[in-house]
Amino acid sequence: MRLIDHYIAGGTGGTAPARLGDVFNPSTGEVQAQVALGDAAVLERAVAAAAKAQPGWAATNPQRRARVMFEFKRLVEARMDELAELISSEHGKVIADSKGDIQRGLEVVEFALGIPHAQKGEYTQGAGPGIDVYSMRQPIGIGAGITPFNFPAMIPLWMSGVAIACGNAFILKPSERDPSTGVRLAELMLEAGAPEGILQVVHGDKEMVDAILDHPAIAAVSFVGSSDIANYVYQRGAAAGKRVQAMGGAKNHGIIMPDADLDQVVNDLCGAAYGSAGERCMALSVAVTVGEGTTERLFEKLVPAIEGLKVGVSTDPAAHFGPVVTQAHKEKIEAWIARCVAEGGELVVDGRGLVLQGHEKGFFTGPTLIDRVTPAMESYHNEIFGPVLQIVRAKDFEEAISLPSQHQYGNGVAIFTRNGHAAREFASRVNVGMVGINVPIPVPVAYHSFGGWKRSGFGDTNQHGMEGVRFWTKVKTVTARWPDGGGDGSNAFVIPTMG
Secondary structure, eight states: OOEEEOBBBBBBOOOOEEEEEEEEEETEEEEEEEEEEEEEHHHHHHHHHHHHHHHHHHHHHHHHHHHHHHHHHHHHHTTOOOHHHHHHHHHHOOOHHHHHHHHHHHHHHHHHHHHHHHHOOOOEEEEEEEEEEEEEOOOOEEEEEOSSSOTTTTTHHHHHHHHHHHHOOOEOOOOSSHHHHHHHHHHHHHHHHHOOTTTEEOOOHHHHHHHHHTTTTOOOOEESSHHHHHHHHHHHHHHHHHEEEEOOOEEEEEETTTTOHHHHHHHHHHHHHGGGGGGGTEEEEEEEEEEEEHHHHHHHHHHHHHHTTBBBTOTTOSSSBBOOOOOOHHHHHHHHHHHHHHTOOEEEEEOOTOBBBTTTTOOOOOEEEEEEEEESHHHHHHHOOOOOEEOOOEESSSHHHHHHHHSSSSSSSEOOOOEEEEHHHHHHHHHSSEEEEEEEEEOOTTTSOOEETTTTSSOOOOOOOOHHHHHHHHEEEEEEEOOOOSSSSSOOOOHHHHO
């Protein structure tokens, strides 16, 4: 059985792991590897290596750090197929989605190539008589990232790309469900020219998470996962004196106005609700149809499109999406579907019970569509995180805008309309962190920042872009005065000479 070990200082964890976790192939349901589950002692070795490497890396001028990041980007691109196959084998998403996972992460690395400019400080000449004031952005030291299973390349790259470019050492704790990609990325960072200890990987469960949150040498922690755990990470990390950004769950709404282009809406919903089996925090999981007759007109096009979606193994190029990540998660999704129907939801398309011939043990769930969902339902308030689209009917624009605004989550939202005034009003008033106008998954480009509101985000700094640079650096401000004269009390300007 293949062992996925820690990656510390350019090598493995160094000792035989005391605990192991199973890593499944979601397409077959079989255990394909085991991952070492570390503890505080494993983390201590990683921190020691990071502390040894980080000062020299921070002292490396930003142009040279950027060159290492450029070579890292080139190496990842050259191994795109290898990495995508690795992701698909452990996560279950189809190869095209895996390549998108990598590409979106690389876009943040591309942003980080501009770190010589992004990390510049500010300067004021003549703030007082003979006084200049300037600031500099310096690395925080050692940072850590705790990442979820659904984007095993993108989210680690979002965090580590900016953190390392800024001069920090970075310790990654990927999900134990699909841990191999993080190790491979760390190997490529070393190959690109970063020192040993600058990007390391430790595996584990809650024991490792707590060790990271408690370790005094780790100055900042970035987290993406469910909201309850995000809140836990934020509270415990902040109590330990760390800088923490913790991104939580979501229930993203798509508001479909009566004048929307329904052909485009159907295409967008099929991708945004069901792509990657709905296992992404920006999945559009609630469609809000506005006005009389909008739902019926939408269903005429949407139901046939959903029924035409193909679910297949992750390596099937014709599949629109693959299995979910584990059997337990499949059962959880199907339990939420049953709960929604019991609460009064009308099941239009039922994806439960899907079995693929030759892959009967795979973790497959088909696309599901549920109509007449209301805010009174528990299934509406919670994140299902699977290929399930719920329909909520709203009588008018005001009711539609209130639904995402009052929901406990505030990650992303979209409006589909041809009316510029309605779109502008919606974008200004909706109580959600990221807004799409005729864009179903409004993930910002890499030089802007990613982050939700309410229970979708804890902490006051977003991921990547200049927000990322601010999170992974600290500001030092210098006030300098250089008096005239050579120290004898005179005001003469003296040019130093050799001799």
